[in-house]
Amino acid sequence: MPAQTTPELLFYRRDLFARAGLELPTSTEAMLDAARRLNDPRRGMHGIAWNAARGTALGHTVLMTMADFGQPVLDLPRIAGGFDTDALATGGYRATIDTETGLQAAEFLLELMQYSPPDIFSML
Known part of the structure; x- marks a missing residue:
């Protein structure tokens, strides 16, 4: 039975x-x-928080981000719908x-770090 222990969801505050x-x-x-526009660390405000805890959580985030960029982590054959x-x-x-797609996903995550709290690698 497949299980995803760290689902990737994006919430935002309307206010x-x-x-x-x-x-x-x-x-x-x-x-x-x-994230860039909301980021103001001097006032204790960071533009985004995400699932970056070291270990499984960060690993899942990397895998999901690669998938978001259109590439599985393995060289799977393409079929209709995936x-x-x-x-x-x-x-x-x-x-x-x-x-190239893996690099784009990595660069995206590196950019997210610019707008993240300094303790992002310990956030769950």
Whole structure:
């Protein structure tokens, strides 16, 4: 039975967005822009908090972010509606973190860190 112990959900505070004149972000760039505009560490305000605790939580975030950028962590064959996982038990797959898409996902997470609390790696 599949289980996801650290689901990735994005919540936002309407009051803070309204005060900053921001709309609900509907793209990666809009979300980064909102985080950038809300970020004010001198006043104890950080633009975003996310699932970055060291270990499983951060690992899941990396995997989910790669998927959000359109790439599974393994070189799975593409099929209609996604990727084929029927033959996973046969092995022979390689990790795909060293691809252009993997790099884009990593750069996105690095940019998130600029707008995150300083203790982001211990947040659950």
